């Protein structure tokens with residue numbers, strides 16, 4: 001609402017896990033191995049299971065928002081507001097996790 005209230009946006013911490021389904025990031029170790037359950041555009045909850053992504057080389061800071069997750073007053077579209085982007089290609093996307 002107000003102009004330039006937040007010029008020094010906080011840099012987000014590197015996530016510790018990611019959902020292979022919807023790519024939601026997890027910042028808590030507690031979330032690893034659990035259902036993602038992020039709300040999806042369809043209204044359903046994501047059935048994916050969060051997997052750990054603890055290595056620093058698995059992530060890079062989003063160059064669009066400089067790891068803040070925000071651009072101006074909005075959410076950064078490049079990283080979806082996570083501030084970090086998962087670098088690895090998905091291996092075993094056909095792998096079924098139950």
Ligand SMILES: [Zn+2]
Pocket residue numbers: 019020021022023024036037038046047048049
């Ligand atoms: Zn998910």
Ligand SMILES: [Zn+2]
Pocket residue numbers: 062063064065066067068069070076077078079080081082083084
């Ligand atoms: Zn970004």
